[in-house]
Amino acid sequence: SQKIEQNSEALNIQEGKTATLTCNYTNYSPAYLQWYRQDPGRGPVFLLLIRENEKEKRKERLKVTFDTTLKQSLFHITASQPADSATYLCALGGGANNLFFGTGTRLTVIP
Amino acid sequence: GAVVSQHPSRVICKSGTSVKIECRSLDFQATTMFWYRQFPKKSLMLMATSNEGSKATYEQGVEKDKFLINHASLTLSTLTVTSAHPEDSSFYICSAWGRNTGNTIYFGEGSWLTVV
Numbered sequence: 420s421q422k423i424e425q426n427s428e429a430l431n432i433q434e435g436k437t438a439t440l441t442c443n444y445t446n447y448s449p450a451y452l453q454w455y456r457q458d459p460g461r462g463p464v465f466l467l468l469i470r471e472n473e474k475e476k477r478k479e480r481l482k483v484t485f486d487t488t489l490k491q492s493l494f495h496i497t498a499s500q501p502a503d504s505a506t507y508l509c510a511l512g513g514g515a516n517n518l519f520f521g522t523g524t525r526l527t528v529i530p
Numbered sequence: 531g532a533v534v535s536q537h538p539s540r541v542i543c544k545s546g547t548s549v550k551i552e553c554r555s556l557d558f559q560a561t562t563m564f565w566y567r568q569f570p571k572k573s574l575m576l577m578a579t580s581n582e583g584s585k586a587t588y589e590q591g592v593e594k595d596k597f598l599i600n601h602a603s604l605t606l607s608t609l610t611v612t613s614a615h616p617e618d619s620s621f622y623i624c625s626a627w628g629r630n631t632g633n634t635i636y637f638g639e640g641s642w643l644t645v646v
Contacts, residue, residue, distance in 0.1 A: 451633050462536070462623045462637040463574070470633075508573065513633035517564060518625075520573045 421447040423521040425509060431527045432499055440494040440524045442509035449511035452485055452492050453518065457506045467494075468513065499528045532558045534626050536638035543645055548612045551641045553624030559604035560626035564635070565597075568621045580607055604628075614645040 426441035442452070450471050455463035469476045469485045469492070476483045482495040496503050506525045510518040533556040543549045553563060562581050566574040578594075580586040580601035588594045596618075598610040607626075611618050625637040 453634065455637070460621070460640070460642070462534075462625075462640040465634055465636060468632070468634055513627075513635055517576055517579055518635055522573050 421445070421511070421519050423447075423509065423511060423519055425507075425521040425524045427524055428522070429525045429527070431529060434499060434501060434528050434530050436499055438496040438499045438503070438526055438528070440507055440509075440526070442492040442494065442521050444490050444511060444521075447490075447511055447519070448487070451511070451513040452483075453510045453513055454481075454483055454492075454494050455508045455510060457508055457523070459506075463508055466507075496526075499526075501528045501530050504528050532556075532626075532628070532631050532634075532636045534560075534624065534636045534638040536624055536641050538641060539639060540642045541644070543614055543643070545615055545645055546613055548610055549614055549643060550608055550610045551622055551624075551643070553607045553609070553626065553638050555605050555626045555628065555636075558626075558628045558630045560607070560628045561604065562627045563601055563607040564625045564627075565599060565607070565609050566623045566625070568623060568640075574623060577609075611643065614643070616645045619643055619645045 423444045453468045454466045457463045480497045484493045506523045508523045509521040512518045535554045537552045565577045577592045578586040578588045586599035601607040623640045627635045
């Protein structure tokens with residue numbers, strides 16, 4: 420069965436630093452990988468989608484990489500701010516097919 | 531991005547009663563909608579997938595007679611929790627996909643259900 424692991428359950432970093440979150444997967448060859456942000460008691464909010472033939476995607480302070488050989492995606496937030504504190508979920512799949520979610524990483528940016 | 535709205539955001543119901551949660555795609559036609567359940571500090575657990583005009587496909591272990599899903603139109607899906615029990619208390623989230631959203635799936639804000 421598919422297994423999607425995010426490197427740590429919780430990550431604390433200092434404001435202004437770059438946060439790097441890891442998503443590793445096995446037994447799956449996704450055509451797309453997506454990153455979502457979820458705040459407590461709210462539904463996930465879409466951030467970025469990267470395709471299997473794309474190595475890197477950027478959006479403002481966010482950067483996602485996708486290595487299909489390593490079966491890994493890295494999610495970076497540069498110049499992090501306390502407002503970036505949230506749980507970040509990676510998800511495989513998309514379109515009319517269900518998303519398979521990782522376990523999530525709870526990021527806390529310390530002022 | 532596309533907008534998906536859920537209603538109600540919070541609901542309290544008595545044990546044994548039924549409660550309906552609505553999921554609407556506001557600015558696109560949702561060919562496929564998904565219903566999830568999420569426990570505190572846990573990831574989303576897929577309950578069922580519904581395509582407009584078809585019966586929902588339920589994940590293993592999800593009782594279809596207890597969690598009734600209807601996707602009668604391209605902008606609305608409903609989840610009805612029948613004969614609710616306290617253990618059904620949870621955070622329920624819907625998501626939707628349509629041909630105009632590319633490969634991105636958009637989520638509703640979630641609905642907190644408390645059964646007393």
